[in-house]
Amino acid sequence: MSYDDVFERMRKRALRIMRDIMSDFDEMEAWMRSMVDDLEEEMRPEQLFEERLKELRSGVLSPLISVHDRGDHLVIVVDLSGSDPRTVDVRLTRDRIAVRAQIRSEALRKAYGQVSWARKVSYYSGEQVLPEPVDPRTAKSELKGGVLIITVRKASS
Template structure:
């Protein structure tokens, strides 16, 4: 069956593909804080765990991964929406995190980075000292 020409569908599809950034499409991410940790959850289904690389350079956290095509030669694609290739995301960490204690775990196609809040950035109580009024002694001449 021949495909009919639909200029609106074709233009919409073209813009959708052009505006889609490879990182956000290939590596969708959630970032949130819970208690004393920040959590970064990145969907990486079908990625070989050996290709996942997490680097920290000063305050730049870089996550790289690769998804290899699984179909062999001679395949005629009818629809191909799952991105393949190498992907990367970068996050700039603030000074309020304990970068030396970042933990990374990959389970069921999801990479979870746990980034602890630095001790200096945690809320704390400050004690208020109370000094009693002191009487001023002196003589009054009259």
């Protein structure tokens, strides 16, 4: 076998490898595009914007609620910044949490200044389905700096 044959085989093999790599890149690009399309489909920025405008017009803000699974219990964190701690009302059932709290007017003035629509905002109100059933009787809550933290045991099956 001559050197030319060896180099020709190496060249053909390198071309096959490059074709395979390019094919993999094409598949990854198609996958990434479909992911981006799915995200755009789910997020719908114009819908989110409309929801926020609706909140402001109605005077009710949805609090940010996040739920963290810690094995045998859930930790639920609710952002109620600027709320009056005496007005926080939590309704915890086996499968959902609902929260409502009055927003202090001085907190609104500080956050929004003299914006006219801000004077209409008066409370937080929101609800979220929990990822797993819980036993509401085991709930313990703590409100610190406008953040409500609730620890609750999962319901036994």
